[in-house]
Amino acid sequence: MNKNYLFIGLLASAGLLVSFSGKESIQTVKNFSTNFHLLNQAGSPGGRTGAPGDATCTQCHSGTVQSGSGFNLVTLTSGGNPVTEYLPSTTYQVTVSMSTNNAKNGFEIVALNPSNTMAGTFAITDGTHTKTIVSGGKTRVTHKLAGTSLTSWSFNWTSPATNVGTVTFYLATNQTNSNSDDTGDVIRTSQHLFGSQAGIEEEASKVETRIGYQASTNSLNIQLDSKVDGSVFVNVVDLSGKSVFTENMGTVSSGESAFSVRLDRELNSGVYLVNVSVDNNMTMKRVFISK
Template sequence: MRKYTIYLVTICTAVVLLFQFSEVRTNSIQPPAGRTGAPGELTCGDGAACHNTTPNTGSGSVMLSFNGDNNEYVPGDTYQVTVTVLDPDASKFGFECTSIDNNGDSAGIWSGEVQGNIAFPTAGAVDDRKYVSHFMADANNTWIVNWIAPATDIGAVTFYASGNAANGNSSATGDEIYTTSLTINMATGIEIIESGNPFMVESITHDYLNVQYYSAGLNSVAFQLYDLNGKHLKSFDGNSQSPGTHSTTLDVSSIPQGLYFLQYVSGNIGITKKIIID
């Protein structure tokens, strides 16, 4: 009986060590979602059991930058967000980032990398937020990611990022976690509803677009929906309206999530804008 007990303890110990090593290696591939330090979130250093450290106590930092003028966004436009992790004592680096509005809800869409390998973690996401992270952590410490701004003016958007500066010893010790944030606002002086700029999208859900538009009262108003290749997907025909500003709701419940063109048509006027259905 003693012989079997020794074997059992040895096997169990090996399994525990293998699991711990596997967990560390898995997070070096990509982190779980919900680890940016945003409101309601942890990081990989405080209570998440990935790295045994207190965030922002090392000698390094993580930096966020946004390439929009004056840190402002135009609804539906694509920008580049850069995350850089600095630490002179680290040999491997990783990160995770999310973008949320003032209510803590996800804002904008992460659309692909410009520099550095990235992933889009989902397991562990807080409040259905969207995340971007490193993929296969290595000596690279800078990632540039395309981000599509919300299709409408939702006010301020804040990016939260956490950076991991690791020593590469395949354990939870000796690493550092850093956090930072950056707030941007919608560009001022755009989307004025008038004859020269006749419509804007007020809000979007997966099922409906709430659109505000201008009518000169001379022709009926219609909207056309196209995909990015110019394929016509749906028509929204309207009636003649009295001169002035009006609102309508367009049913897009049959349209998959993604980026589209919405065209306003009235007489010989056709104005097209990008929208995001998410």
Template sequence: MNKNYFFIGLLAASGILLSFSGHESIGTVKKFSKDYHTLNQAGSPGGRTGAPGDGVCTQCHSGTVQSGSGFNTVTLMEAGNPVTEYEASTTYQVQVSMATNNPKNGFEIVALSPSNTVAGTLAITDATHTKTITSGGKQRVTHKLAGTSLTSWSFNWTSPATNVGTVTFYLATNQTNSSSGDDGDVIRTSQHPFGTQLGIDEANSKVKTQIGYQHSTNSLNIQLNTKIDGSVYVNVVDLNGKSVFREDLGNVSAGESALSVRLDNELNSGIYMVNVSVDNNMTMKRVFISK
């Protein structure tokens, strides 16, 4: 009889011990999850941009990935002016923005060539809010803890020493709900391509151009270098392929020319493709018009 009581008592004690052990394990898992999320407040662990070979932020944050089109913005700046194309071996300021007033946010960005290799080098200009990280052998920029209070960040990017074609910035942003947990956040990924000012086809063409927009006069300034004589036409096309402005600039002789064309006031701000042709030999540039 005493042996039976002893056996029953031993089973009860074992059950209590297992119960405490189970709660402790659950608590440890929850603590690990929360601590891991807290660490991510100091920046992405890397490889979460949605670029080829990367994962996404939902590997650490619950929820689904949404499109960042129209919400995420990447702007390339040179001497304070936005550009849509890059020159080799040139340093630009990159501005990353989210269209939100949310009090707590984060991001990770990487620049890749068409072959998905690292394109250029990144340098931190605001060490208080941003830092570089390396994942998959690729350098990236992400937020620091102090940077989670921002909705935009900036850093420098030096373009490749040679023409590698279109460089794409892959960006992932996290609009958090400030819950100190890993759920309820909104993840958005986006891709932002930038071509070269001297394209591969243009290198051997008869017509080469550099085109800039002048806000004060609402004009396009065109530096033209042509190997032929002929009539010059300018055609401005929006990103939907619709021609929104066309102008005949008259005749030019072979060599270098500086031309200017005043745009219609009705033309809205945005990115446009500007086609310049000389005697039906065309070259094309992307231009950012900011009114």
């Protein structure tokens, strides 16, 4: 008898669902979206960095992805000193920061080798504001609820035990408008490249560059002689170790080529380290930017 009552009750519930108006159904979906957004205040669900195989934060927040170049900053330090290349089996402090004083923010970052698998390991040093999360078999770092009031977060990264070539930190940030909804937030993604000190000479032999700065157009003029085909990335790092500009230049074939990269106007005059990588083979030049 009880089973029959249960079956009748389920049928009645199904009938109520079918009787909902279209407007009510839309409202239900909207409420789910808002609640999902509120849950993400405690950190990204993972897999939202824009790295190969990842989605972006727009999976949960409306809007389009913007470039984080010059806005998203990643710094590696060792003993308080900034570095632009890593040594194998070495622990570095990573600082992720956003160029804003916005009241509520979030981030997710992952480190990948040229094969797009995990490069090294993360360790949380500030459990109040940050945490690790695993998605797609890769460990990432993201904010916690208490960390949304910050614009800068720090944690440790231990480099791979051997030289794996250039390591790319894929970073997505969310500059929110605190409206408790999934609208109006600004999502920015960026890539920050760090070569291996152990393999820098070998990589430099594959890629040679001459780089000059042209003040009239605020651009880097790059002449490239590459022995390999592949994607070209330009990464500009200031002397404090911050990755302040990154640009994907597309692909090139082996041989000589030339291109120009327009920089962000916010960059101040000074000496910068310009990293150019082709198929994850990186070379570095010091360039003086004078405005």
